[in-house]
Amino acid sequence: MNILLLGAGGREHALAWKLAQSRLLAGAQDTLYAAPGNPGIADHASCVALDLTDHAAVLAFCEEALIGFVVVGPEAPLVDGLGDALRGAGIPVFGPSQQAAQLEGSKGFTKDLCARAGIPTAGYRRTASLAEARAALDAFEAPYVLKADGLAAGKGVVIAATRAEAESGLAEMFAGQFGSAGAEVVIEEFMEGEEASFFAITDGAIIVPFGSAQDHKRVGDGDTGPNTGGMGAYSPARVLTPMLRGEVIERIIAPTVKAMADAGTPYCGVLYAGLMLTADGPKLIEYNARFGDPECQALMMRLESDLGEVLLAAAEHRLASIPAPRFAREAALTVVMAADGYPGTPAKGSPINGLAAAEAAGARVFHAGTARDSGGGLVANGGRVLNVTALGASVAEAQARAYQAVDALDAPGLFCRRDIGWREVAREDAAAQTAG
Ligand code: AMP
Ligand code: GLY
Numbered sequence: 001m002n003i004l005l006l007g008a009g010g011r012e013h014a015l016a017w018k019l020a021q022s023r024l025l026a027g028a029q030d031t032l033y034a035a036p037g038n039p040g041i042a043d044h045a046s047c048v049a050l051d052l053t054d055h056a057a058v059l060a061f062c063e064e065a066l067i068g069f070v071v072v073g074p075e076a077p078l079v080d081g082l083g084d085a086l087r088g089a090g091i092p093v094f095g096p097s098q099q100a101a102q103l104e105g106s107k108g109f110t111k112d113l114c115a116r117a118g119i120p121t122a123g124y125r126r127t128a129s130l131a132e133a134r135a136a137l138d139a140f141e142a143p144y145v146l147k148a149d150g151l152a153a154g155k156g157v158v159i160a161a162t163r164a165e166a167e168s169g170l171a172e173m174f175a176g177q178f179g180s181a182g183a184e185v186v187i188e189e190f191m192e193g194e195e196a197s198f199f200a201i202t203d204g205a206i207i208v209p210f211g212s213a214q215d216h217k218r219v220g221d222g223d224t225g226p227n228t229g230g231m232g233a234y235s236p237a238r239v240l241t242p243m244l245r246g247e248v249i250e251r252i253i254a255p256t257v258k259a260m261a262d263a264g265t266p267y268c269g270v271l272y273a274g275l276m277l278t279a280d281g282p283k284l285i286e287y288n289a290r291f292g293d294p295e296c297q298a299l300m301m302r303l304e305s306d307l308g309e310v311l312l313a314a315a316e317h318r319l320a321s322i323p324a325p326r327f328a329r330e331a332a333l334t335v336v337m338a339a340d341g342y343p344g345t346p347a348k349g350s351p352i353n354g355l356a357a358a359e360a361a362g363a364r365v366f367h368a369g370t371a372r373d374s375g376g377g378l379v380a381n382g383g384r385v386l387n388v389t390a391l392g393a394s395v396a397e398a399q400a401r402a403y404q405a406v407d408a409l410d411a412p413g414l415f416c417r418r419d420i421g422w423r424e425v426a427r428e429d430a431a432a433q434t435a436g
Contacts, residue, residue, distance in 0.1 A: 002066050005034045007073025010368030010387040011293035013040040014300040020044035022308025040367025052077045055085040062091055069312055075290050079105035092315040096289050099265040104289035107186045108149050117255040121284040123189040130174040136187050137166055145188040148173055150181030193278040196237040197295055200253050204266030206319040207257055211327055212237040213295035219343055221419045228343040232420030234333040234395050235298040248282050294334045297366050297387045301332035333398035333421050334389040335406055337414040342383040350413020352378040363390040363405030385414055395424040
């Protein structure tokens with residue numbers, strides 16, 4: 001069949017690389033398309049310049065290219081209802097409906113669902129005006145957690161150390177700092193603990209665990225500086241022990257999938273749970289309606305099953321009919337190379353060389369924000385530019401390989417954190433010392 005992958009980042013490069021190996025594309029005429037794609041994705045797919053906000057154009061392309069399956073990478077087209085438009089035309093789509101994507105598109109929607117279903121998460125208040133929000137602060141203690149309700153590219157959360165900071169944060173949010181995403185603000189109780197991400201694929205009824213990871217959201221080493229979309233990740237997150245994973249499925253994922261089905265808006269796609277491992281057990285921080293970026297890059301390196309078959313089975317509501325997805329026991333770790341200036345205004349156009357040397361050092365380099373210049377050379381074209389990803393018997397080994405590859409790159413306009421995976425590497429060291 002012909003498959004269309006939507007998106008243009010590192011997550012989509014990893015998905016394209018894995019989809020290209022699928023039996024669904026084994027026929028001589030079968031083609032993987034990507035829209036809009038990027039120079040890395042172009043190694044695995046035929047890239048098409050489509051505007052994903054123009055649903056009619058995407059539909060017209062699907063008809064013309066005889067697309068039999070669409071995989072949606074990022075959240076924006078899901079929240080915007082592109083999946084519904086495609087399904088309406090009879091095309092199977094991996095990714096939730098617009099209504100179900102509210103689990104990512106509205107923090108207030110998710111908090112209300114958790115409250116109704118008894119899902120462990122931080123206490124909260126939804127507020128729709130500055131006056132209401134300031135009054136609501138009385139119900140909380142410092143540090144204050146303030147969240148723009150809608151999509152804000154991972155940047156809509158403010159953690160305020162003092163009441164004065166919280167008040168000025170609220171004022172900026174209601175003044176339009178995050179655009180319409182901040183028309184409503186959710187104030188939350190602060191949760192303490194280690195964060196981890198858990199992925200489940202569901203067809204609306206059946207739930208299939210799909211790996212775990214730990215992300216590094218702050219821009220600087222030692223988790224300092226402003227939040228980003230993610231500076232690196234590793235998988236699996238062993239801090240999520242089998243017992244904790246069981247608890248997450250039973251107390252968080254399963255009641256969510258059931259509540260969505262009961263409401264007549266079944267969730268079909270990948271459910272990405274951001275978790276806080278608190279002294280009282282795992283609690284939900286937030287849901288995303290798509291794979292994590294860069295967590296997906298680490299997951300795809302470990303996935304042994306046929307990605308296309310798993311995603312199509314979810315889209316066709318027949319997950320019960322396929323074997324459980326298998327992942328390598330090895331660890332995978334991905335280091336994000338970002339352009340100078342990120343997460344502020346990233347510098348565009350700096351040259352990127354040495355990709356072959358980096359891959360020869362034992363890593364895969366996924367393209368996140370790259371472009372070709374007029375001479376065909378590769379240049380930076382975004383905030384997060386490359387995702388250098390390696391496997392290893394341990395997280396420490398995967399980390400060492402990834403950084404060897406980073407050092408083989410010649411990309412003077414890019415920077416990265418040097419400590420991706422540090423929590424797990426420290427645990428591995430401690431375990432080795434105990435054993436020794
Ligand atoms: P979110 O976009 O909701 O994932 O939040 C971004 C980051 O803010 C999370 O990864 C956490 O580090 C932090 N955060 C969000 N909500 C809370 C909370 N209730 N308590 C403590 N930290 C939080
Ligand atoms: N890496 C965080 C995210 O994808 O939301």
